[in-house]
Amino acid sequence: MARTIGSHGPKTMEAIRKAGLRLIFEHGYAAMSLRQLAAEVGIQSGSLYNHISTKQELLFELIRDHINELLRQLDRALQGQERPADKLRAFTAFHVSYHMTRKREVFIANSELRSLEPKNYEEIVALRGAYERRLAEILSQGVAEGEFEVVDVQVATFAILALLTGLTTWYRPGGRLTKEAIVAAHEKLVLSSVAPGTTPNQAQAKRPLSRSAATSAKPERR
Template structure:
């Protein structure tokens, strides 16, 4: 992405990303125009193209940066010396905490995949597979040492990810249960799904 040099340029670039993310999540990618993004940011429509050549590039970048940040954050959390059970619990906590704080990112990462052009889709799918593989590695270790009872690692990983990511669609900070309580429930549910009862 071409960016204007200097702090103002960086602030504008960040503002464009924030506004685009919010609008895509609220209205859907197809319903948002570059002109609307520019208006919300407070710049001329033509100036927007100094930061992003087109709307597709903007969507792809938002998704890519989300996945890059997610992978980087998990690698900082993950501990190689964790047992498979402890690693799985850590993954559950990490996934919920990371995604609950970023509902707009989660929404467009799943709902707007269909609007990515083929090359961009391949790039985002590759990043998604990297994250999926992190969970699969935990499940494979647990399957190998008999910590887990899993019929198929891939199916188990996809089911767990769908279950965890779904929290962002209904969780509310002022809801009946605290986030900590929900995390504890999900740890129990995920552990039970792989044959761990503790």
């Protein structure tokens, strides 16, 4: 790779972050060395310390900045939305669109969480919790206003996030479906999953008994 001009300044830091993101994504945090990172950027190993003090600091900042950007863009996507259904649709569209273009950041934020030191881990988990609460608040509002039917808000929050984030494992640009079609499909899945309707227990109660079931359900003669 061509040598970066100079070992100071924002351009070099940006090159370090991009190279670090790619190397951690491709090789894993534990396998990546600072010597390897410096070589990728095109500077001496010692020059890295003008920008980062440790490999742990780089990982922490990559994950922290990713989640902060996620929160910032989500709040912007939700602006002006009042009805819970509109908020949930906006949340879904944003989450899916963002994760289509940030595969490396998403992968590292999920898979390398275990590599963070305790203090850094706690801060990242708190930020993740703030993002999860955005969705939980939308679902809670929808339940309170009668737009959604949710058995448990926390379970629904985790289930929806797992569904939406799962596309990072299979989405490839230029595939059979357009980005718009993929977003629309996820919107339909999420909105239909919380739409008011008959619960399984109610459905079972209303289902007509079969002849054999009706016979066995009769009280015994005494």
